[in-house]
Amino acid sequence: MVNTLNPSFVTGSSWKPDLFKGKVAFITGGAGTICRVQAEALILLGCKVAIVGRDAQKTAEVCDELNQLDPEKGAAGSKALSLCNIDVRNYDQMVSAVKQTVSVYGRIDFVICGAAGNFICDLTNLSANAFKTVIDIDLIGSYNTIKATFDELYKSRGSIIFVSATFHYYGVPFQSHVGAAKAGIDALSQAIAVEWGPLGIRSNCIAPGAISGTEGFKRLTLKEHRENLENNKSNGGKATNPLVGKIPLGRLGTTKDIAEATVFLFSPSASYITGTVTVVDGGMWHLGTIFGDKMYPDMLKEKMKLPTRDLDHKL
Numbered sequence: 685m686v687n688t689l690n691p692s693f694v695t696g697s698s699w700k701p702d703l704f705k706g707k708v709a710f711i712t713g714g715a716g717t718i719c720r721v722q723a724e725a726l727i728l729l730g731c732k733v734a735i736v737g738r739d740a741q742k743t744a745e746v747c748d749e750l751n752q753l754d755p756e757k758g759a760a761g762s763k764a765l766s767l768c769n770i771d772v773r774n775y776d777q778m779v780s781a782v783k784q785t786v787s788v789y790g791r792i793d794f795v796i797c798g799a800a801g802n803f804i805c806d807l808t809n810l811s812a813n814a815f816k817t818v819i820d821i822d823l824i825g826s827y828n829t830i831k832a833t834f835d836e837l838y839k840s841r842g843s844i845i846f847v848s849a850t851f852h853y854y855g856v857p858f859q860s861h862v863g864a865a866k867a868g869i870d871a872l873s874q875a876i877a878v879e880w881g882p883l884g885i886r887s888n889c890i891a892p893g894a895i896s897g898t899e900g901f902k903r904l905t906l907k908e909h910r911e912n913l914e915n916n917k918s919n920g921g922k923a924t925n926p927l928v929g930k931i932p933l934g935r936l937g938t939t940k941d942i943a944e945a946t947v948f949l950f951s952p953s954a955s956y957i958t959g960t961v962t963v964v965d966g967g968m969w970h971l972g973t974i975f976g977d978k979m980y981p982d983m984l985k986e987k988m989k990l991p992t993r994d995l996d997h998k999l
Protein backbone atom coordinates (compact mmCIF):
# COMPACT_ATOMS: atom_id res chain seq x y z
CA MET A 685 0.00 0.00 0.00
CA VAL A 686 1.20 3.51 -0.72
CA ASN A 687 0.44 6.78 0.99
CA THR A 688 -2.97 8.26 0.20
CA LEU A 689 -2.14 11.86 1.07
CA ASN A 690 0.64 14.17 -0.13
CA PRO A 691 1.80 17.72 0.72
CA SER A 692 -1.26 19.17 -1.05
CA PHE A 693 -3.17 18.04 2.05
CA VAL A 694 -1.53 21.02 3.78
CA THR A 695 -1.23 23.53 0.94
CA GLY A 696 -4.74 22.93 -0.42
CA SER A 697 -6.63 22.26 2.80
CA SER A 698 -8.21 24.03 5.73
CA TRP A 699 -5.15 23.34 7.88
CA LYS A 700 -2.01 25.38 8.37
CA PRO A 701 1.52 23.95 8.07
CA ASP A 702 3.14 22.88 11.34
CA LEU A 703 -0.25 22.77 13.09
CA PHE A 704 1.01 19.82 15.13
CA LYS A 705 4.72 20.62 15.24
CA GLY A 706 6.27 19.26 18.46
CA LYS A 707 3.32 16.93 19.10
CA VAL A 708 3.39 13.12 19.27
CA ALA A 709 0.53 10.74 18.44
CA PHE A 710 0.21 7.15 19.67
CA ILE A 711 -2.00 5.19 17.24
CA THR A 712 -3.25 1.62 17.69
CA GLY A 713 -4.16 0.00 14.39
CA GLY A 714 -2.02 2.71 12.78
CA ALA A 715 -0.92 0.36 10.00
CA GLY A 716 -4.54 -0.36 9.08
CA THR A 717 -6.36 1.20 6.16
CA ILE A 718 -8.15 4.03 8.02
CA CYS A 719 -5.73 4.80 10.84
CA ARG A 720 -2.65 4.98 8.61
CA VAL A 721 -4.26 7.88 6.73
CA GLN A 722 -4.98 9.58 10.05
CA ALA A 723 -1.24 9.12 10.70
CA GLU A 724 -0.39 10.54 7.25
CA ALA A 725 -2.38 13.71 7.93
CA LEU A 726 -0.78 14.19 11.34
CA ILE A 727 2.74 13.72 9.94
CA LEU A 728 2.09 16.15 7.09
CA LEU A 729 1.07 18.69 9.72
CA GLY A 730 4.30 18.25 11.66
CA CYS A 731 3.34 15.56 14.24
CA LYS A 732 5.42 12.49 15.09
CA VAL A 733 3.53 9.20 15.24
CA ALA A 734 4.03 5.85 17.00
CA ILE A 735 2.24 3.04 15.18
CA VAL A 736 1.07 0.04 17.25
CA GLY A 737 0.28 -3.30 15.60
CA ARG A 738 0.84 -7.03 15.85
CA ASP A 739 2.15 -7.67 12.35
CA ALA A 740 5.85 -6.73 12.35
CA GLN A 741 6.34 -6.52 8.59
CA LYS A 742 3.16 -4.55 7.90
CA THR A 743 3.82 -2.09 10.73
CA ALA A 744 7.44 -1.51 9.67
CA GLU A 745 6.49 -1.06 5.99
CA VAL A 746 3.79 1.48 6.80
CA CYS A 747 6.22 3.41 9.01
CA ASP A 748 8.76 3.48 6.15
CA GLU A 749 6.07 4.89 3.85
CA LEU A 750 4.93 7.41 6.46
CA ASN A 751 8.50 8.63 6.82
CA GLN A 752 8.51 9.46 3.10
CA LEU A 753 5.86 12.08 3.90
CA ASP A 754 7.93 13.83 6.54
CA PRO A 755 7.79 17.52 5.65
CA GLU A 756 11.24 17.93 7.23
CA LYS A 757 12.76 14.93 5.50
CA GLY A 758 16.48 15.01 6.12
CA ALA A 759 16.14 16.42 9.61
CA ALA A 760 17.48 14.23 12.39
CA GLY A 761 15.24 11.38 13.47
CA SER A 762 12.24 9.84 11.77
CA LYS A 763 8.64 10.97 12.24
CA ALA A 764 7.07 7.47 12.39
CA LEU A 765 8.00 4.84 14.96
CA SER A 766 7.06 1.19 14.43
CA LEU A 767 5.82 -0.59 17.57
CA CYS A 768 5.17 -4.11 16.34
CA ASN A 769 4.39 -7.41 18.03
CA ILE A 770 2.13 -5.44 20.36
CA ASP A 771 -1.35 -6.78 21.03
CA VAL A 772 -3.78 -4.21 22.46
CA ARG A 773 -5.37 -7.01 24.51
CA ASN A 774 -2.17 -7.28 26.56
CA TYR A 775 -1.85 -4.42 29.05
CA ASP A 776 1.84 -5.05 29.78
CA GLN A 777 2.65 -4.88 26.08
CA MET A 778 0.79 -1.57 25.84
CA VAL A 779 2.77 -0.17 28.78
CA SER A 780 5.98 -1.22 27.03
CA ALA A 781 4.82 0.43 23.75
CA VAL A 782 4.17 3.67 25.63
CA LYS A 783 7.63 3.49 27.26
CA GLN A 784 9.28 2.99 23.85
CA THR A 785 7.38 5.96 22.42
CA VAL A 786 8.40 8.22 25.29
CA SER A 787 12.02 7.06 25.18
CA VAL A 788 12.20 7.94 21.44
CA TYR A 789 9.90 10.97 21.15
CA GLY A 790 9.75 12.19 24.76
CA ARG A 791 5.99 12.66 25.09
CA ILE A 792 2.49 11.68 23.92
CA ASP A 793 -0.08 14.37 23.09
CA PHE A 794 -2.64 12.48 21.02
CA VAL A 795 -3.98 8.92 21.27
CA ILE A 796 -6.02 7.18 18.58
CA CYS A 797 -7.67 3.90 19.61
CA GLY A 798 -8.22 2.35 16.19
CA ALA A 799 -7.26 -1.34 16.51
CA ALA A 800 -10.27 -3.54 15.83
CA GLY A 801 -11.41 -6.82 14.40
CA ASN A 802 -14.55 -7.42 12.37
CA PHE A 803 -16.32 -10.05 10.32
CA ILE A 804 -19.91 -10.74 9.35
CA CYS A 805 -21.62 -13.29 11.57
CA ASP A 806 -25.13 -13.73 12.90
CA LEU A 807 -25.48 -14.33 16.63
CA THR A 808 -26.62 -17.94 16.22
CA ASN A 809 -23.35 -18.83 14.53
CA LEU A 810 -21.16 -16.55 16.60
CA SER A 811 -19.15 -18.56 19.14
CA ALA A 812 -18.63 -17.28 22.66
CA ASN A 813 -14.93 -17.06 21.84
CA ALA A 814 -15.49 -15.01 18.69
CA PHE A 815 -17.76 -12.57 20.54
CA LYS A 816 -15.24 -12.23 23.35
CA THR A 817 -12.36 -11.72 20.92
CA VAL A 818 -14.00 -8.69 19.34
CA ILE A 819 -14.88 -7.24 22.75
CA ASP A 820 -11.28 -7.89 23.88
CA ILE A 821 -9.66 -6.17 20.89
CA ASP A 822 -12.05 -3.25 20.41
CA LEU A 823 -13.23 -2.43 23.93
CA ILE A 824 -10.66 -3.88 26.33
CA GLY A 825 -7.91 -2.89 23.87
CA SER A 826 -9.17 0.70 23.92
CA TYR A 827 -9.28 0.64 27.72
CA ASN A 828 -5.70 -0.72 27.86
CA THR A 829 -4.57 1.99 25.46
CA ILE A 830 -5.92 4.95 27.36
CA LYS A 831 -4.98 3.47 30.72
CA ALA A 832 -1.38 2.93 29.56
CA THR A 833 -1.11 6.42 28.03
CA PHE A 834 -2.84 8.29 30.87
CA ASP A 835 0.31 9.61 32.59
CA GLU A 836 1.59 11.07 29.32
CA LEU A 837 -1.80 12.52 28.40
CA TYR A 838 -1.98 14.10 31.84
CA LYS A 839 1.43 15.73 31.40
CA SER A 840 0.60 17.03 27.91
CA ARG A 841 -3.08 17.91 28.58
CA GLY A 842 -3.64 15.61 25.63
CA SER A 843 -6.53 14.41 23.52
CA ILE A 844 -8.01 11.00 22.66
CA ILE A 845 -9.94 9.84 19.60
CA PHE A 846 -11.67 6.45 19.69
CA VAL A 847 -12.55 5.01 16.28
CA SER A 848 -16.11 3.84 16.80
CA ALA A 849 -18.86 2.88 14.30
CA THR A 850 -22.60 3.32 13.75
CA PHE A 851 -23.49 -0.37 14.19
CA HIS A 852 -25.07 0.17 17.61
CA TYR A 853 -27.37 3.08 16.75
CA TYR A 854 -30.11 0.56 16.05
CA GLY A 855 -30.29 -3.23 15.61
CA VAL A 856 -27.82 -4.17 12.86
CA PRO A 857 -27.81 -7.86 11.87
CA PHE A 858 -24.47 -9.74 11.67
CA GLN A 859 -22.79 -7.08 13.81
CA SER A 860 -23.90 -7.85 17.38
CA HIS A 861 -20.26 -8.34 18.44
CA VAL A 862 -18.99 -5.07 16.94
CA GLY A 863 -22.11 -3.13 17.93
CA ALA A 864 -21.70 -4.22 21.55
CA ALA A 865 -17.98 -3.36 21.53
CA LYS A 866 -18.42 0.06 19.91
CA ALA A 867 -21.33 0.94 22.23
CA GLY A 868 -18.93 0.24 25.09
CA ILE A 869 -16.28 2.42 23.45
CA ASP A 870 -18.71 5.35 23.15
CA ALA A 871 -19.60 4.93 26.84
CA LEU A 872 -15.93 4.76 27.81
CA SER A 873 -15.16 7.93 25.86
CA GLN A 874 -18.00 9.85 27.50
CA ALA A 875 -16.96 8.76 30.99
CA ILE A 876 -13.35 9.77 30.30
CA ALA A 877 -14.48 13.13 28.98
CA VAL A 878 -16.14 13.74 32.33
CA GLU A 879 -13.48 12.19 34.61
CA TRP A 880 -10.41 13.52 32.80
CA GLY A 881 -11.88 16.81 31.56
CA PRO A 882 -10.88 18.56 34.80
CA LEU A 883 -7.30 17.39 34.08
CA GLY A 884 -7.37 19.08 30.68
CA ILE A 885 -7.69 15.84 28.69
CA ARG A 886 -10.29 15.70 25.90
CA SER A 887 -11.96 12.49 24.66
CA ASN A 888 -14.03 12.11 21.49
CA CYS A 889 -15.15 9.39 19.09
CA ILE A 890 -15.21 9.32 15.31
CA ALA A 891 -17.80 6.95 13.85
CA PRO A 892 -16.95 6.18 10.22
CA GLY A 893 -19.64 5.02 7.81
CA ALA A 894 -18.87 3.01 4.67
CA ILE A 895 -15.28 3.99 3.88
CA SER A 896 -14.14 2.82 0.45
CA GLY A 897 -10.93 0.90 -0.06
CA THR A 898 -10.72 -0.21 3.56
CA GLU A 899 -10.37 -3.63 5.09
CA GLY A 900 -13.60 -3.11 7.01
CA PHE A 901 -15.50 -2.17 3.86
CA LYS A 902 -14.20 -5.27 2.04
CA ARG A 903 -15.22 -7.57 4.88
CA LEU A 904 -18.67 -6.14 5.51
CA THR A 905 -20.09 -5.64 2.04
CA LEU A 906 -21.52 -7.84 -0.68
CA LYS A 907 -19.75 -7.94 -4.08
CA GLU A 908 -22.51 -5.86 -5.65
CA HIS A 909 -21.87 -3.14 -3.07
CA ARG A 910 -18.23 -2.95 -4.10
CA GLU A 911 -18.95 -2.74 -7.82
CA ASN A 912 -19.78 0.36 -9.83
CA LEU A 913 -19.08 2.62 -6.91
CA GLU A 914 -18.83 5.91 -8.71
CA ASN A 915 -21.78 8.19 -8.13
CA ASN A 916 -23.40 7.38 -11.45
CA LYS A 917 -26.48 9.55 -11.67
CA SER A 918 -27.04 9.00 -15.40
CA ASN A 919 -29.72 6.48 -14.54
CA GLY A 920 -32.62 8.90 -14.29
CA GLY A 921 -30.90 10.79 -11.49
CA LYS A 922 -30.51 7.66 -9.33
CA ALA A 923 -27.22 6.20 -8.20
CA THR A 924 -26.81 2.77 -9.83
CA ASN A 925 -24.90 1.26 -6.94
CA PRO A 926 -27.36 0.11 -4.24
CA LEU A 927 -25.08 1.26 -1.46
CA VAL A 928 -24.35 4.72 -2.85
CA GLY A 929 -28.10 5.15 -3.34
CA LYS A 930 -28.49 4.86 0.45
CA ILE A 931 -25.99 7.59 1.28
CA PRO A 932 -27.57 11.06 1.43
CA LEU A 933 -24.36 12.80 0.35
CA GLY A 934 -24.23 10.49 -2.69
CA ARG A 935 -20.81 8.92 -2.34
CA LEU A 936 -18.83 6.52 -0.22
CA GLY A 937 -16.58 7.91 2.47
CA THR A 938 -12.82 8.13 2.01
CA THR A 939 -9.99 7.60 4.43
CA LYS A 940 -9.19 11.29 3.87
CA ASP A 941 -12.64 12.20 5.25
CA ILE A 942 -11.70 10.42 8.50
CA ALA A 943 -8.28 12.11 8.51
CA GLU A 944 -9.90 15.55 8.16
CA ALA A 945 -12.20 14.91 11.14
CA THR A 946 -9.20 13.67 13.12
CA VAL A 947 -7.17 16.81 12.44
CA PHE A 948 -10.09 19.00 13.49
CA LEU A 949 -10.71 17.11 16.74
CA PHE A 950 -7.01 17.24 17.72
CA SER A 951 -6.60 20.87 16.65
CA PRO A 952 -6.92 23.90 18.95
CA SER A 953 -10.14 24.70 17.05
CA ALA A 954 -11.74 21.80 18.95
CA SER A 955 -10.36 22.80 22.36
CA TYR A 956 -13.88 23.09 23.85
CA ILE A 957 -15.13 19.82 22.32
CA THR A 958 -15.12 16.69 24.46
CA GLY A 959 -17.44 13.73 25.03
CA THR A 960 -18.79 13.84 21.46
CA VAL A 961 -19.20 11.36 18.63
CA THR A 962 -18.44 12.77 15.19
CA VAL A 963 -20.26 10.62 12.64
CA VAL A 964 -18.44 10.69 9.29
CA ASP A 965 -20.84 8.74 7.08
CA GLY A 966 -22.48 11.13 4.60
CA GLY A 967 -25.71 10.83 6.60
CA MET A 968 -25.99 7.10 5.88
CA TRP A 969 -27.05 5.74 9.25
CA HIS A 970 -30.21 7.83 9.26
CA LEU A 971 -31.51 5.70 6.38
CA GLY A 972 -30.38 2.35 7.77
CA THR A 973 -27.28 0.51 6.68
CA ILE A 974 -26.63 -1.80 3.76
CA PHE A 975 -27.24 -4.67 6.12
CA GLY A 976 -30.91 -4.02 5.62
CA ASP A 977 -30.47 -4.60 1.91
CA LYS A 978 -30.42 -8.22 0.62
CA MET A 979 -28.48 -9.37 3.68
CA TYR A 980 -31.63 -9.20 5.78
CA PRO A 981 -33.60 -11.34 6.22
CA ASP A 982 -32.69 -13.69 3.33
CA MET A 983 -29.02 -14.09 4.18
CA LEU A 984 -29.86 -14.41 7.86
CA LYS A 985 -32.26 -17.28 7.13
CA GLU A 986 -29.63 -18.96 5.01
CA LYS A 987 -26.94 -18.61 7.69
CA MET A 988 -29.18 -19.79 10.50
CA LYS A 989 -30.07 -22.90 8.47
CA LEU A 990 -33.43 -23.22 10.17
CA PRO A 991 -36.61 -24.29 8.40
CA THR A 992 -38.17 -21.28 6.73
CA ARG A 993 -41.45 -21.59 8.61
CA ASP A 994 -39.65 -21.48 11.98
CA LEU A 995 -37.70 -18.47 10.94
CA ASP A 996 -40.71 -16.74 9.47
CA HIS A 997 -42.38 -17.23 12.83
CA LYS A 998 -39.32 -15.99 14.72
CA LEU A 999 -38.70 -13.07 12.43
Ligand SMILES: NC(=O)c1ccc[n+]([C@@H]2O[C@H](COP(=O)([O-])OP(=O)(O)OC[C@H]3O[C@@H](n4cnc5c(N)ncnc54)[C@H](OP(=O)(O)O)[C@@H]3O)[C@@H](O)[C@H]2O)c1
Pocket residue numbers: 712713714715716717718719736737738739740742743770771772773797798799800801802821825847848849850891892893894895896898899900901
Ligand atom coordinates in the same frame (compact mmCIF):
# COMPACT_ATOMS: atom_id res chain seq x y z
N1 LIG B 1 -13.66 0.37 7.22
C1 LIG B 1 -14.81 0.91 7.53
O1 LIG B 1 -15.62 1.22 6.63
C2 LIG B 1 -15.16 1.19 8.98
C3 LIG B 1 -16.47 1.55 9.34
C4 LIG B 1 -16.76 1.81 10.69
C5 LIG B 1 -15.74 1.74 11.65
N2 LIG B 1 -14.48 1.37 11.28
C6 LIG B 1 -13.44 1.32 12.32
O2 LIG B 1 -12.25 1.96 11.84
C7 LIG B 1 -11.10 1.33 12.40
C8 LIG B 1 -10.14 0.91 11.30
O3 LIG B 1 -10.82 0.04 10.39
P1 LIG B 1 -10.10 -0.49 9.05
O4 LIG B 1 -11.18 -0.88 8.10
O5 LIG B 1 -9.07 0.49 8.63
O6 LIG B 1 -9.42 -1.84 9.60
P2 LIG B 1 -8.02 -2.54 9.29
O7 LIG B 1 -7.41 -2.06 8.01
O8 LIG B 1 -8.25 -4.01 9.45
O9 LIG B 1 -7.10 -2.03 10.47
C9 LIG B 1 -7.24 -2.52 11.77
C10 LIG B 1 -5.86 -2.54 12.39
O10 LIG B 1 -6.01 -2.99 13.73
C11 LIG B 1 -4.86 -3.73 14.07
N3 LIG B 1 -5.23 -4.73 15.08
C12 LIG B 1 -6.23 -5.64 15.02
N4 LIG B 1 -6.23 -6.40 16.13
C13 LIG B 1 -5.20 -5.94 16.90
C14 LIG B 1 -4.69 -6.33 18.17
N5 LIG B 1 -5.24 -7.34 18.87
N6 LIG B 1 -3.62 -5.65 18.66
C15 LIG B 1 -3.05 -4.64 17.96
N7 LIG B 1 -3.49 -4.23 16.75
C16 LIG B 1 -4.56 -4.89 16.23
C17 LIG B 1 -4.41 -4.42 12.78
O11 LIG B 1 -2.99 -4.52 12.78
P3 LIG B 1 -2.25 -5.95 12.95
O12 LIG B 1 -2.78 -6.82 11.87
O13 LIG B 1 -0.80 -5.62 12.82
O14 LIG B 1 -2.58 -6.43 14.30
C18 LIG B 1 -4.88 -3.45 11.69
O15 LIG B 1 -3.80 -2.71 11.20
C19 LIG B 1 -11.62 0.17 13.24
O16 LIG B 1 -11.74 0.59 14.59
C20 LIG B 1 -13.00 -0.09 12.66
O17 LIG B 1 -13.88 -0.71 13.57
C21 LIG B 1 -14.17 1.09 9.99
